[in-house]
Amino acid sequence: MTVVVRYPRVLLLFASLLPVIFTAVAVNFLELNDTAGWSVKSSYSSRAYDAYSTALSEITAANSAAANAPTRTEVSENYLDLYWVSKRSTADFLANPDDLYYIRDLQEEVLAHEAIQQICLLSNATGECLEPYSATSYLPENQSDYDRVAFATALLDDIESTSFFVSSGFDIEAEDPSTVVMPMMRSRIRFGLPLEGYNGTQDRASEQAAIIQETVEDVSINYLDPLREQNEAMVFYFDFQDITNFYAFDTIVRDAAYAGLAIAIVFLMLCFHTRSLFLGSLSLLQIILSFPTTYFIYRFVFGIEHFGTLQTLAIFLVLGIGTDDIFIFWDAFRQSAVVFAVKSDNPDVLIDRMDWAFRKAAGAMLVTSLTTFVAFAVTALSSIPNIKDFGMFAGLLIVVNFVMVITIFPCLVVVHYRHVKSCKPTQCLRRTQDSSSTSDESDEDPVLGLVELFFRDRWIPFIWRARWPILIVGLALTVTFGSFATRFEPGTKRIEDIFDEDHPLTIVNGLKIEEFVFSAGAFFTVVVSFGLELIDRSGTSPFDPLDVGALSYSDGFAPLQPDAQQALYDLCTDYGDENSTNRPSYVRTPTAGEPSVSCWVLDWSDWLEAQNETFPVATETDARNLLEQWFASGDESAEDFASVLIGLTPTDGTVVPDPVKFMTMTTVLAVPQSASLGDKMNGFEALANGLTERFKDGPDSVGTALLVSDYFTIFAMQEVLVQTAIIGLCAGVGFGFVCLLAMTRNLRVSVLATLNIVVITALVLGVMQLTLGEIGFMEAISITALVGLSFDFTLHFAIAYVEYEPEHAWLIAEVTPENCMIGDFYKAADGDMVATSLLRTRVAFTRISVSVLFGAISSTTAAIALTLCEIQYLGLFGKFLLQVIIFSLVASNTVLPALLMKFGPQPPPKVTALESKITTSVNDAL
Helix, strand or coil: CHHHHHCHHHHHHHHHHHHHHHHHHHCCCCCCCCCCCCCCCCCHHHHHHHHHHHHHHHHHHHHHHHHCCCCCCEEEEEEEEEEEEECCCCCCHHHCHHHHHHHHHHHHHHHHCHHHHCCECECCCCCCECCCECHHHHCCCCHHHCCHHHHHHHHHHCHHHHCCCECCCCCCCCCCHHHCCCCEEEEEEEEEECCCCCCCCCCCHHHHHHHHHHHHHHHHHHHHHHHCCCCCCEEEEEEECCHHHHHHHHHHHHHHHHHHHHHHHHHHHHHHHHCCHHHHHHHHHHHHHHHHHHHHHHHHHCCCCCCCHHHHHHHHHHHHHHHHHHHHHHHHHHHHHHHCHHHCCCCCHHHHHHHHHHHHHHHHHHHHHHHHHHHHHHHHCCCCHHHHHHHHHHHHHHHHHHHHHHHHHHHHHHHHHHHHCCCHHHCCCCCCCCCCCCCCCCCCCCCCCHHHHHHHHHHHHHHHHCHHHHHHHHHHHHHHHHHHHCCCEECCCCCCCCCCCCCHHHHHHHHHHHHCCCCHHHEEEEEEEECECCCECCCCCCCCCCCCCECCECCCCCCCCHHHHHHHHHHHHHHHCCCCCCCCCCECCCECCECCEECHHHHHHHHHHHCCCCCCCCCHHHHHHHHHHHHHCCCHHHHHCCCCEEECCCCCCCCCCCCEEEEEEEEEEEEECCCCHHHHHHHHHHHHHHHHHHCCCCCHHHCCEEEECHHHHHHHHHHHHHHHHHHHHHHHHHHHHHHHHHHHCCHHHHHHHHHHHHHHHHHHHHHHHHHCCEECHHHHHHHHHHHHHCCHHHHHHHHHHHCCCHHHHHHHCCCCCCCCCCCCEEECCCCCEEECHHHHHHHHHHHHHHHHHHHHHHHHHHHHHHHCCCCHHHHHHHHHHHHHHHHHHHHHHCHHHHHHHHHCCCCCCCCCHHHHCCHHHHHHHC
16 A cells, blocks of 8 residues: 555556546447347257248348349338227227228328338339238228128138238137127338349348338337327337337436436435545546446457347446445545554554555455356356346456456545545535534544444344344244245246336237237247258357357258158158147147148148149159149149248249258147246257157258247246356355355354345345246346345455454444443453453444445445336346345344354353453453
């Protein structure tokens, strides 16, 4: 500390220079990009899904580039979907033609919008914008010609196309059209590529996509949103690509006001506690600068570009942790004034004081930072990129904050002590003092206030008297709430539901997944691809969800060869024939109208039989020619399977890709959507393993069979979330005990403090289970960080307990021979009076109570600000943080002192009142 005391301003300049530079650079690169990253990158399900989607994108792009399509005649991935929900007492669009024609007119208005006209998908034949993909295209031109039954019949007759328009309330299997109802409907406006001025769909593809995206966002928010509830008979919602990111960014801007409120309150608390506007403002600035400084390291040192809304909650974390560290250091510095009062005339006393304060505070700050860092480090080990990135960023933030506190704040304290303190206008929010006091030490003398006196004279003696009831109640609550924690279920909440249930985005996501999706009998339908290998993740960044890896196709894949035809036919027959004895238990038994597989080779073989052709076809060339004939025959089933053979489009006008790169079929699992997570995973894994086992010996022409399902990736993620929470919890408790042992160097105190952490953990987990009941991604992160975040108060009290010195009792806690309590000391064998655990606890809580209380208030402020946020998982984390703070504060001030006083080193012996009031030896001991 000598250098800090001698040259505080120079060191302050150097210590602040890098954070300021890093901040100036970082703010220019900070952007949200978390639309992806919620799958387990190492899992089979994720690798299979990425292989399928990557291959599909590559082949689509290659075909589009080769086609050299005219302007805006190729369908873009961007879209604008409109969801219409009837508000009539009898919710049925079929019974209300006024509503149907209103929808048609509004769709035409949207399509005629000037901005939409510049990006809409054009017809090859007319060059005009294609009409919306909607059920209204089946309406007669004039409303007077509308007939309910005729309209319903038209939809039912073309259900393969119209299933996109109608919700699950529309009975697609109805035999009588007059009985069907349509309470909801969906329509889509499509957009085209290449845009005007671009040479093909792949010419500056990202730039074209951005133009369409910005146009759709502008039209949706500024034109459509005001019209959503204009018609009393209905309400509509819109959906477009990347809508979650759009709403998230827009909401974060509004939620920033709560962060500003938290910062303002923390600023007032810093000023109040330090009694200095100088220290309050600059220490807050130091805390705030730790966020962009961390982002600079995260982005440019570790090379991680992925940054999502999840990382934004770290600013609330660092507000609480940073202010807690500052309070601990400042109080240690104030207490050093009386410890070194006898050297007050020594010119080097400030060096001694800073050195003493640094040793007392830095160790505690280091351990609390370490435990919190480890909690987030465990999160950073997750195989889910978004959670891994959050853990990495939050862990770095804890380290950066600690480094900045121990380098910048001591310099600020010295500058304040030497140059600012005497400038009275810069002091703020002083405690009430005697106006005649002019001592230079008046602003830092640790005169006991009401809080310290309360803990010394009221609270700790009360805890001593009620120690057994407190310990019994604490044990009962720990067991009870701990048992609740064992009842957690895997999360069912969708990742994309980041807002409350009334938000339009949440409603749209619910409509998409619950109303506008069809799976046979509420069982899971999955895609099986042939010809693709699991995507190779080697060499990819585990932090970048967009770095998916290298795509590869199966060697020897040739689905039109005779052995491949037969192998696929046998597979589809085993799975799809209702009389099959070879159908595995994990494939659903087919029923009338609900097949268990959708397989092109079965329908093709039936057509071949009708044409008197032999199956399997003898040569690949003949098979290709016969497939071309089938697709050109007008056979309805041929139209259904036109897209399952995927590859490069021939240039000679034929249909069958040349070559076929991969192909697909669909299978219905014998797993209902209401099944448990374990049953769901077992069903998916059984099908994946069964396909692998079936084709392990070939033929090579079939290629590798991969199970492709976004549900499978979600279920795999849910399993990992549960594992992450359990590992994080165990690692946190274990590492916390090691840190306690290292800092206290007392096994008994470490065990007692760890027991207090277990109490806090059990209480928080129990309340989480009772209020939430499941482990989603935010709950998993919270549980992983639980021990680290609940560690601070317990650690501060435990360290203060073992660091007891007679001078603390006399100088800081003002425990004198005249006011000591029964049980504060006991007479040792040699006749000396020795401080007991009761006195140690009283002194420890007197020393640390204000720091802990202010730290709790600052953290509570940040937690409350989080609970007000509109983004749900920020609010959820705020509620969790609030529970941690409350239970940590309660347990650390009840259970912990009871444990320390009853079972800590040197417990109070059973002494008489007369023996305990021997003051002569006590005075000597002090």
